[in-house]
Amino acid sequence: MDTEKILVVDDDLFAREFLAEILAEDNYVVETVGSGKLALTKCREDKQIKIIVLDMNMPEMNGLELIKELNSADFKIPVIILTGSEDISMAVEAISNGASDYLLKGENVQETILHSVRKIVEKEKMKAENLSLMEDLRQNNSKLADLNQKLKEEQDQLEAKVEQRTAALLAAKNIAEKANQAKTEFMSSMSHELRTPMNAVLGFAQILEYEDLTEDQHDSVNEILVAGKHLLELINKVLDLSKIESGHLDVNKHPVSLTAIIKECMLLIRPMAKKYQIKTTDEITPYEDIELHTDKFLLKQVVINLLSNAIKYNKKDGSVTLSFEKLVGRIRIKITDTGRGLTEEQCAKIFQPFERLDAKNSTIEGSGVGLSICKQLVGAMGGLIAIESTPGVGSCFYLELSLTA
Numbered sequence: 001m002d003t004e005k006i007l008v009v010d011d012d013l014f015a016r017e018f019l020a021e022i023l024a025e026d027n028y029v030v031e032t033v034g035s036g037k038l039a040l041t042k043c044r045e046d047k048q049i050k051i052i053v054l055d056m057n058m059p060e061m062n063g064l065e066l067i068k069e070l071n072s073a074d075f076k077i078p079v080i081i082l083t084g085s086e087d088i089s090m091a092v093e094a095i096s097n098g099a100s101d102y103l104l105k106g107e108n109v110q111e112t113i114l115h116s117v118r119k120i121v122e123k124e125k126m127k128a129e130n131l132s133l134m135e136d137l138r139q140n141n142s143k144l145a146d147l148n149q150k151l152k153e154e155q156d157q158l159e160a161k162v163e164q165r166t167a168a169l170l171a172a173k174n175i176a177e178k179a180n181q182a183k184t185e186f187m188s189s190m191s192h193e194l195r196t197p198m199n200a201v202l203g204f205a206q207i208l209e210y211e212d213l214t215e216d217q218h219d220s221v222n223e224i225l226v227a228g229k230h231l232l233e234l235i236n237k238v239l240d241l242s243k244i245e246s247g248h249l250d251v252n253k254h255p256v257s258l259t260a261i262i263k264e265c266m267l268l269i270r271p272m273a274k275k276y277q278i279k280t281t282d283e284i285t286p287y288e289d290i291e292l293h294t295d296k297f298l299l300k301q302v303v304i305n306l307l308s309n310a311i312k313y314n315k316k317d318g319s320v321t322l323s324f325e326k327l328v329g330r331i332r333i334k335i336t337d338t339g340r341g342l343t344e345e346q347c348a349k350i351f352q353p354f355e356r357l358d359a360k361n362s363t364i365e366g367s368g369v370g371l372s373i374c375k376q377l378v379g380a381m382g383g384l385i386a387i388e389s390t391p392g393v394g395s396c397f398y399l400e401l402s403l404t405a
């Protein structure tokens, strides 16, 4: 229900009451005054007045003058002009001064006034709604701006943190690299320094072996020789590893015959296979030779390492087979054994230096660096090394090298 307060301004009492009645019937709250001056005072006192229905011709202050006063006092109250036909030009001026509508006093005034008031009420409502929507929008915009600002601040903080962390990580990486380099250099010089006296120990033990010794003394010298050789082997491997790690490994690639290398390796490993009573075979015929462009000595070192493992970690009466497979652009060399096989977890560890799994508790000799050296050497040759293994059945170590480079 509309409860807008309407002020009717007319010097004619009859007209005022007539209009008040019409508007009150339409549920508006109506106030009436008889002059422009009173209307001005009323508007100043009563802020609830939403519409003014205004007569044009009045003594003291006519309708147009009141509109101008209202404008200069910055009252934004919509005004409906009610005028006789003789005042049309004044009404037009009133409209140009901001009046909302003008109506001619006459027969249909009841209908036209209600229509005009309703229109203005509707318009004002929409204006108010628009204003509130604009306010909502403004508030949302300001919230959004706040959020954006916060987001930006958080992003800046995050970026600063990432920068700090990256710098800390870089510093830590540098320290780790330096420490690793220092370790490698230490290992390299230590192994080198150890090798000379070790060779002397072995040399003198060998001379002692030919002296006239008692059986016990002979056994003791033999112990020195066995342990010394093992130690020298270990020193050599550590030296190899540190040489590779420090980047001092030379790779000399030449065209080489794969068959020739494999046959050589099989020959070199035969005494060991005999000692462990393991059957070794290769599935290579001289007719299918393959030319590789690689470092012959490094490749031989890797194959012998893998063959010696396949023999050492085999079971009684087991066997080792060497074969190869041609893939697209690469060759795969496979060393398959009938040993104990390894679990996935064990396979993941064996290429780490000094990792011997449970072999460290066995009588099988080894230092746990063979496979890590193999991995580094194959990497330096531009290839890869991997293992496929089934516990209880055996393992297949394979290396892949490019056929083109």
Ligand SMILES: Nc1ncnc2c1ncn2[C@@H]1O[C@H](COP(=O)(O)OP(=O)(O)OP(=O)(O)O)[C@@H](O)[C@H]1O
Pocket (backbone or CB within 6 Å): 237, 309, 310, 313, 314, 337, 339, 340, 341, 342, 350, 355, 356, 357, 358, 359, 360, 365, 366, 367, 368, 369, 370, 371, 372, 395
């Ligand atoms: N063919 C294999 N079958 C089963 N276990 C193996 C095989 N080859 C290697 N392993 C396991 O992986 C470990 C690491 O092998 P790696 O060759 O690096 O060292 P190692 O043989 O113990 O010593 P070395 O440095 O003398 O070679 C071995 O100790 C052994 O436990």
Ligand SMILES: [Mg+2]
Pocket (backbone or CB within 6 Å): 305, 308, 309, 366, 370, 371
């Ligand atoms: Mg080994």
